[in-house]
Amino acid sequence: MKMHELGRTGIQITDYCLGTMTWGTQTSEAEGHAQMDAALAAGINFVDTAEMYPVNPVSKETIGRTEEIIGTWHAKGGSRDYVLATKHSGEGMGYVRDGAAISSKTIAATIEGSLKRLQTDYIDLYQFHWPNRGSYMFRKNWTYDPSRMKADAIRQDMADCLGALQAEVDRGTIRSFGLSNESAWGTSQWLRLSEEGHGPRVVSVQNEYSLLCRLYDTDMAEMSCAEDVGLLAFSPLACGYLTGKYEGGAVPEGSRMSIGPGMGGRASARVQAAADAYVAIARDHGMDPTHMALAFCAERPFMGSIIFGATTQAQLDHIITGLDVTLTDEVRAAIDAAHRAHAMPY
Numbered sequence: 001m002k003m004h005e006l007g008r009t010g011i012q013i014t015d016y017c018l019g020t021m022t023w024g025t026q027t028s029e030a031e032g033h034a035q036m037d038a039a040l041a042a043g044i045n046f047v048d049t050a051e052m053y054p055v056n057p058v059s060k061e062t063i064g065r066t067e068e069i070i071g072t073w074h075a076k077g078g079s080r081d082y083v084l085a086t087k088h089s090g091e092g093m094g095y096v097r098d099g100a101a102i103s104s105k106t107i108a109a110t111i112e113g114s115l116k117r118l119q120t121d122y123i124d125l126y127q128f129h130w131p132n133r134g135s136y137m138f139r140k141n142w143t144y145d146p147s148r149m150k151a152d153a154i155r156q157d158m159a160d161c162l163g164a165l166q167a168e169v170d171r172g173t174i175r176s177f178g179l180s181n182e183s184a185w186g187t188s189q190w191l192r193l194s195e196e197g198h199g200p201r202v203v204s205v206q207n208e209y210s211l212l213c214r215l216y217d218t219d220m221a222e223m224s225c226a227e228d229v230g231l232l233a234f235s236p237l238a239c240g241y242l243t244g245k246y247e248g249g250a251v252p253e254g255s256r257m258s259i260g261p262g263m264g265g266r267a268s269a270r271v272q273a274a275a276d277a278y279v280a281i282a283r284d285h286g287m288d289p290t291h292m293a294l295a296f297c298a299e300r301p302f303m304g305s306i307i308f309g310a311t312t313q314a315q316l317d318h319i320i321t322g323l324d325v326t327l328t329d330e331v332r333a334a335i336d337a338a339h340r341a342h343a344m345p346y
Contacts, residue, residue, distance in 0.1 A: 001043045001323055004304050006083070007203025008228050009176050011124060013083050015298050016323055017046040017232065019309035024054035024065030026254065026311045032069040035316050036078060042320045048206070048232070048307050050087035050129055051114055052096050056259050060095040064117050071119035085125035085232075086114050087180060087206075091132050101132045103157070104164040111173050126165070126174040127206055130181050132157060137181040137208060139265035139346060141215065155189055162190070162199025169200050178204035178232070184219040191227055202229055204304050209233035211242055211278050211293055211335065212271065212345050221302045230304020233297050237308065239263050241275035242293040254311065266346045274342035281334045291322030296335060299327060 002015040018039040023032035036047070052058060053066035067086065074080060088110050089096035097106065114123060133154050136144035168174045177200040179187060187205055194201040205224070209216050209231060216224075216231055224231055237243055239256045241263075251257050261267060282292040297306045310316035327335075 013046040013305050014044050016044055017048050017305040017307040019307040020049045020066050021053045021055045022311050023069045024062050025056050029069045033073045036073050046083045048085045052089045058094050063095050067117035071117050074119045083124045087127040087129040090130040104160040107164040124175045125178050127178040127180050135181040159193050159198045166199035176203045180206035184223045204230050204232050206232040208235045210236045210238045212238040224302035231302050232305050234307045236297045236306050244279040244289045271345045274345040277338045285331050291325040295325045295327050
């Protein structure tokens with residue numbers, strides 16, 4: 001497994017990261033603990049969570065439960081010798097602080113809450129889950145309108161937040177700072193303000209990326225390569241579309257589609273056709289579709305780490321068996337042709 005430096009911090013992360021967003025709803029505490037054991041034993045040293053998890057569905061009753069499951073794994077003797085990432089929820093994000101924005105006043109208490117639930121003394125990567133000004137992620141790109149944005153006020157808010165984050169770095173509660181669901185402009189502002197001395201430098205951006213969602217390929221990719229701010233790709237299997245499980249209209253019991261038929265705005269005949277094209281490429285070349293989809297992400301020049309989730313232990317075991325898979329030139333050419341034929345399926 002390859003290692004990448006997290007920004008310019010010296011922290012080394014594996015090119016695959018264990019995602020935990022279903023722990024506490026679809027995945028039980030015991031299963032979550034087993035996944036921690038299996039992932040670390042396989043050589044993965046990076047685990048990602050968030051204060052608002054679990055999802056599928058998000059509810060007031062379960063907010064924070066995923067962090068608690070990781071915490072009970074620590075409490076029963078799980079090693080803290082790995083890189084742990086979590087996130088501060090923000091404006092409009094459901095039941096956490098009634099959807100209030102991230103601010104310099106919320107950061108310290110929110111970190112303390114995560115530390116308590118996680119039963120640890122520090123967080124390696126602390127991320128802002130959603131920009132206060134909004135984002136074009138999660139299918140909002142189709143109607144995105146930034147014209148009402150007040151840039152000066154946004155930059156002042158960023159500077160204030162960086163100051164609060166620096167206080168936490170100094171206190172030892174966090175080691176580094178990352179973003180999620182961000183744009184090239186937003187990331188560049190955080191970088192500029194850090195260079196001006198307001199606080200820690202951004203080390204990563206956690207955005208959606210897969211064979212079906214390639215919004216990151218242009219301006220964000222350029223930013224990542226120029227600024228050493230790697231992508232932490234979530235939904236690399238497109239919520240299961242790229243595994244082939246939904247072929248022919250199938251909806252397996254307990255799958256993401258069985259819980260939310262809209263698939264977070266992804267579902268359509270066009271998406272299924274695109275997914276089928278990629279699954280066919282894998283099978284035509286004797287590859288497992290899941291392994292091909294993950295290997296594609298791993299080869300991207302801007303990639304920091306690929307965050308995969310597994311509802312069950314069997315799914316995790318299957319993913320682990322393919323973490324060293326690489327693509328041939330023939331497979332890459334076929335993927336490029338499919339991308340041109342099925343660009344922006346959602």
